[in-house]
Amino acid sequence: METEDKLILITGASGFLGRPVVNELHKKGYSNLFTPRSRTYDLTNPAHIKRLFETEVPEKVIHLAANAGGIGYNLAHPAELLDDNLLMGTHLLRESMLNGVEKFVGIGTICSYPRDTPVPFREENLWKGYPEETNAPYGLAKKMLLVQSQAYRDQFGFNAIHLLPVNLYGPRDRGFQEEERAHVIPDMIRKFQKARDGLDAKVTLFGDGSPTREFLYVEDAAEGIVSAMENYNGRAPVNLGSGKEISIRDLAYKIKNLVGYYGKIEWDTSKPNGQPRRCLDTTLAEREFGFKAKTGFDEGLDKTLRWYRTQLT
Ligand SMILES: NC(=O)c1ccc[n+]([C@@H]2O[C@H](COP(=O)([O-])OP(=O)(O)OC[C@H]3O[C@@H](n4cnc5c(N)ncnc54)[C@H](OP(=O)(O)O)[C@@H]3O)[C@@H](O)[C@H]2O)c1
Incomplete structure (x- = not known):
């Protein structure tokens, strides 16, 4: 195992x-x-980035910082999401x-x-169309980070990899604290818990429930990222997922049961569904750096809900 003490940003x-x-490292x-x-x-400010490299010169960089959120946040802040991340x-x-x-x-x-990428999403199909408008x-x-990484690799031999x-989902998702940013799982857990506790009369969810999504437990994702840092040096982007697809409707009933809410779900079809289907082909990550998600979905949801409930008390 490589543990030489090189500075990692x-x-x-x-x-x-x-x-x-950080825990995994x-x-x-x-x-x-x-x-x-x-x-x-502030990494959106080029002068701050220059100052950062004047203070410390790392040997490796894991770039996780982003301005991100769920579908509602994407609809409300498209310009900042584009500018800040770029x-x-x-x-x-x-x-x-x-x-x-x-x-x-x-x-x-x-x-x-x-x-409309064919399911499961393979890395070679990344450029065959425009993304879902909402995100x-x-x-x-x-x-663009991928394009820049490949350009620097091709011209300067710079070792930049790109994971997708x-x-x-998991404990400490920012969406539990910041409703506006919430992705679907924290949004559902919070809504079902509030309704179960009698604070809301019903639960209203975005869209019609027909789209599908795939979820990866956050600690599994961290393992995959560190393993890629250690073992992957390729030009191709690599999917990081669990390879398991579930409809939003099935997800809602799963979380409803887990939380113990027995009331109504209302589907707000005036709100967009987002991308119709999402499920990754995860074979490249397994082949290139041995990554396979290990946390079962029920186990991960259970850990997430338990963590959320400890925050309420
Ligand atoms: N969450 C998901 O479902 C998901 C799925 C796929 C990909 N990703 C990607 O995974 C990465 C991490 O996502 P996350 O969910 O952990 O995000 P998050 O909880 O919202 O955390 C964002 C992080 O970025 C930092 N940051 C934001 N704006 C910054 C700025 N202007 N300058 C410096 N730092 C800034 C924040 O630092 P401070 O706290 O110091 O402000 C914070 O540590 C992102 O690149 C995201 O696109 C996430």
Whole structure:
């Protein structure tokens, strides 16, 4: 196992995915970690990124920082999602290359895939169409990080890799605290719990329940990212997922039962469904760096709900 004490910069280390990534690095023996916050280094500001590299020159970078949220947040903030993610990615990757960083791990998103990608989504289909309109500004901003990584690899031999995680879920999801940003799982857990506790008369959910989604437990995602940092040096983007698809309607009934809410669900069909189907082909990650999700969905949901309930008391 490689545990040489090279400095690793982790952007977004305080976030939902960032914390498990830092834990995973510690577990594997990496102790020389640089985890700056946005209040000190605002990565949308190129001058802050320059200052960051004047302070510390890391040998590896894991770029997790992002402005992100669920479908409602994407609809309300398309311009900021495009600008912030593009700016952070472009300048950080450029300064990493100019400052001789050895390896850059870019974190993309399933939202970069075309709206009607054949299921399961294979990496070679990433460019065969435009993303779902509701998340296109976010998905395309992140996709530019892939283009930049490949351009730097081709021209300068820079070792930048790009991972495409599916929707994540687990404890400490920012969407539990910030309703406006919530992805579907924290949104449902919060709504069902409130209705179960008699604080709301019914539960209203976005769309008609027909789309499908895939979910990866956040600690599994962290393992995959660290394993890719250690073992993958390829040009091709790599999916990070569980490979299991579930409809939003089935997900709603699963969470309803888990929470113990016995009332009504109302589907608000005036709200968009988002991408019709989402499910990744995960064979490349398994072949290239041995990644396979290990947390079962019921187990992961249970851990997430237990964590959420401890926050209520
Ligand atoms: N969550 C998902 O379902 C999911 C799925 C696929 C891909 N991803 C990707 O995974 C990564 C992590 O997502 P997450 O869910 O962990 O996000 P998150 O909980 O919202 O955390 C965002 C992180 O980014 C940092 N950040 C935001 N704006 C910044 C700025 N201007 N300058 C510096 N740092 C900034 C925040 O730092 P401060 O706390 O210091 O502000 C925070 O640590 C993102 O790249 C996201 O696109 C997430």
